[in-house]
Amino acid sequence: MTSLRRRLLVLLAAVLVLAGVGTGVVLHAAARADRANQPRPGGPAVSAGTFTLAQKHRLAFVNAAAGPHRTAVASVPSADPEGGRIASGLKCARFYAAAGTGICLQSNPGVLKQSNRALLLDSRLRTKRTFPLAGTPSRARVSPSGRFAAWTVFVSGESYSSAFFSTRTSVLDTRTMRLTPSLETFSIVKDGKPYHASDINFWGVTFASDDDTFYATLNTANKTYLVRGSLSRHTVTTLVENVECPSLSPDGTRVAFKKRVLSRTDLWHEYVLDLRTLRETPLAERHSVDDQATWLDNRTVVYALPADGKVGSSDLWSVPADGSGRPHLLVAGASSPAPLG
Numbered sequence: 001m002t003s004l005r006r007r008l009l010v011l012l013a014a015v016l017v018l019a020g021v022g023t024g025v026v027l028h029a030a031a032r033a034d035r036a037n038q039p040r041p042g043g044p045a046v047s048a049g050t051f052t053l054a055q056k057h058r059l060a061f062v063n064a065a066a067g068p069h070r071t072a073v074a075s076v077p078s079a080d081p082e083g084g085r086i087a088s089g090l091k092c093a094r095f096y097a098a099a100g101t102g103i104c105l106q107s108n109p110g111v112l113k114q115s116n117r118a119l120l121l122d123s124r125l126r127t128k129r130t131f132p133l134a135g136t137p138s139r140a141r142v143s144p145s146g147r148f149a150a151w152t153v154f155v156s157g158e159s160y161s162s163a164f165f166s167t168r169t170s171v172l173d174t175r176t177m178r179l180t181p182s183l184e185t186f187s188i189v190k191d192g193k194p195y196h197a198s199d200i201n202f203w204g205v206t207f208a209s210d211d212d213t214f215y216a217t218l219n220t221a222n223k224t225y226l227v228r229g230s231l232s233r234h235t236v237t238t239l240v241e242n243v244e245c246p247s248l249s250p251d252g253t254r255v256a257f258k259k260r261v262l263s264r265t266d267l268w269h270e271y272v273l274d275l276r277t278l279r280e281t282p283l284a285e286r287h288s289v290d291d292q293a294t295w296l297d298n299r300t301v302v303y304a305l306p307a308d309g310k311v312g313s314s315d316l317w318s319v320p321a322d323g324s325g326r327p328h329l330l331v332a333g334a335s336s337p338a339p340l341g
Contacts, residue, residue, distance in 0.1 A: 043067060044333055049086035051075050054100040054123040056341025059296075062095050063087055064313045065333030073104065073125060078296075078339065081316075081331045090125050093137040095336040097121070099146030101174055102338075105137035105153075118151050120174060129177060134168050139245065139292050140336070143207035143214075148231065149174055150205035150214075169202040169216065171231065183216065186229065189237040197221065202236075204245035204292050208252055215246045215255060226255065226273070240278055244268065245292035247301070249321070256283075256293040256301045256321065266290065270303060272321050281323045294337045295321070304335040 046069045051058065059081055063074040069087035073095050076085045092104035102121035107114050116133035118140075135153035142149045148171060155166040171180040183202040188195040201219040208214065212232050218225045226243035229236040246255040253275055258268035268290060270283045283301065293303040301321050307313040316331040331337070 044082075045084040046074065046087050047084060048089070050088065050124075051086050052100070052123045053097045053102050053121070053125065053340060058340045059331070060095070060097055060338045060340055061316065061331060061334040062092055062336040063333065064307070064315075064335050066313070073102075074334075075340070076331065088125050090119075090121075092119075092336070094140040094151070095338065096140040096142050096149075097338040097340065098142040098144055101142050101146030101149065103140045103142055103149040103151060105133065105140050105151055107133075107137050116153065118149075118170075118172075120149065120172065131170075131172070131179065138167065139169075139204050141205050141207060141292075142338075143211060144209045144250075145211055147174060147211045148172065148207055148214075150207070152203040152205070167201045167203045167219075169205060171205065171214075183229070183236070185234070187235045188218070188227075189235065190225070191238065195220075195238075202227075206246050206248045206255070206292075208248060215248055217244045217246065224260070226257065239275075240273065243273065246273075247293045247295060249295050249298055251298050254321065256295065258289050258291070258293075261288075270301065270319070272301070272323070281321075283319050283321070283323055284325055285317065285319050285327045287327075291335075294339065296337075296339055302330055302337050304337075307333065 043065050057078045058075045059078050060075040063069050063072050071091040072087040073090045074085045074087040076083055093107045094105040096103055100123035104119040107116045118131040118133055119127045120129040122128050133153050135155040138154055139152040150171045152167050152169045155168050169183045184200050197220050199220055203217050205214055205216045212230055214229045216227055218227045224244050225238040226240050226246055227236040227238050242259050243257045246257045248255055255273045259271045261267050261269050267288045270285050270289045272281045287305055289303050291303045293301045296302050299321055300318050302316055302318045304314040305317055307315045314335045316334045316337050317327045318330045319327045
């Protein structure tokens, strides 16, 4: 009886310790978030307001600048990206929008685990539908027509180099609300032959304007491939190797992507691939880009880079898509860019 009582006391003590650790982690995260929510001198002018996803000539993004509107979806005029930004009341970890339809991926810490969800948004940033996510938000995209939305999450692990790396990519038909929970159910054609494997991962969907064709990254056997997919036929076909996080140009002729420059490292450079010739053009950005780029127009690519000396913050940079010029700071303290209109 004494031995049993002692084991119960040890078990109870362990439970209390774990609960205390979990609570401490949450409180530490909350304290760090509270510090980040304090405005900093010299930061961008951010004011609460309203805007719609149907507005033209504006750039929407997740505000990463310190202050009370940190992580809020905000926007600036496309012609004045350094001007004062309007922040909505919606906060997201990842965001994208097109044709008046938006997708917001949220992640909220908890004592035992994160609470992750995807919000389908109307043009006024109101939630139309909520979907639980299987893991940590990673990528989000909406098709040019607004008909389809896609998101990628890390199911376990939170980096591409994790030994337990696994992703899940879902596609939603925003008209019928039919959800494809995972692209892993699609048939794969690799090198002209049907392909099956247990280690398949997809991420980084980008849509064509025909509401059927899409591009994405396929990872298998420690290699990444650009794949072209068909939503109606539930198939994907490999095109070229070493392509991650593709982004289709507005005219549908090129894909911007990040290319791993050193094997088994998290170092990527940004390239543009001509889909007709499969010719690759390195862009002028020389920093490692761990982002899914966005096209501002057919000539310019924009992407996020970590902000110097600011933990958890990032800036948006732009660069010509033809390999010329040099990077330009577009919006300080921002991520998840989405050109509106």
